[in-house]
């Protein structure tokens with residue numbers, strides 16, 4: 001009995017121990033599971049974080065890519081714009097050169113015409129002069145020859161041209177003096193003398209007035225002085241033609257160079273005025289008001305374009321008739337160029353638009369509305385400024401203020 005009890009007690013103890021062991025195992029399993037869960041949660045959290053980081057990274061990369069693409073597009077657009085702008089300037093230049101060619105052809109043709117007629121006159125008159133001189137040698141006595149030569153040497157023909165009224169008055173005075181001196185055919189002789197620039201009767205002329213061959217002597221005088229006149233005309237015409245050719249050369253030379261240079265603004269403007277002389281001379285009075293100013297540094301070609309466009313605008317605003325004032329002044333470290341016209345002025349309503357590209361009030365073919373836009377860009381390239389004042393019905397003045405050596 002006691003054995004049975006002990007045995008069952010032992011069995012109970014053993015069972016209890018086993019139960020404990022089992023519970024411990026179960027507990028440790030549960031603990032392990034909990035730990036596993038915890039680890040899994042941590043891992044999950046890390047994974048979430050990693051994917052979040054990845055997402056952020058991808059977003060940044062995509063953002064960067066978009067920025068890069070946009071930048072590329074912007075740069076290529078800028079390049080295209082610059083290209084278009086360069087082409088615009090180029091085509092403006094070509095249009096100006098086209099207009100100029102016609103003007104230049106006309107400008108050079110005028111002195112060439114003068115040279116042609118003067119040289120023809122000279123060639124024709126020369127044999128006649130030789131005949132008359134040989135007559136003079138044989139016919140006149142020593143004193144008469146001396147008196148005639150003295151008159152010729154001192155005759156000093158006037159260079160200035162006369163108004164019709166002045167010419168009429170001078171001819172009348174000469175005729176009256178000839179009448180007093182008893183000279184016949186005085187109307188014809190007075191006309192010829194005035195033609196070669198003799199505007200009054202000097203004592204040397206009065207001395208020979210009584211000569212029996214006075215008419216013939218005056219004819220010889222006319223031929224000799226006319227020869228001199230023709231030579232002067234030829235000389236002036238050649239000077240004029242070479243001035244135009246020189247200006248054209250300067251203009252074309254600068255039109256081909258995109259390089260910065262030291263610029264004398266006065267020469268720069270004078271080149272444009274010489275080139276445009278033909279267009280201006282028809283009804284425009286050009287008044288120049290130039291001070292001695294410092295040289296500036298810039299693009300001569302581009303500045304030519306500024307003056308050309310401003311002058312053309314002024315001439316168009318005046319309908320080819322009026323006064324064009326061009327001023328060059330020094331103001332502290334700036335050279336200020338003013339171009340003033342007596343044209344129709346700019347209405348207040350459009351004053352804020354005139355620098356806009358393609359804004360024009362001119363008919364098709366006369367204006368494209370690019371002149372002032374191009375001028376503005378060129379002015380900005382020179383760190384300069386452009387402004388204007390305008391009164392409707394009275395005229396407009398444009399001012400370009402360029403810094404000296406500040407490029």
Ligand SMILES: Nc1ncnc2c1ncn2[C@@H]1O[C@H](COP(=O)(O)OP(=O)(O)OP(=O)(O)O)[C@@H](O)[C@H]1O
Pocket residue numbers: 309313314317341343344345346354355359360361362366367368369370371372373396
């Ligand atoms: N001196 C001026 N007097 C009156 N209006 C002017 C003057 N200069 C410019 N304008 C006005 O400003 C507008 C724009 O001038 P802009 O030079 O830009 O173009 P445009 O002369 O019309 O054409 P483009 O110069 O391309 O041949 C002109 O159409 C005109 O209405």
Ligand SMILES: [Mg+2]
Pocket residue numbers: 309312313367370371372
């Ligand atoms: Mg214009």
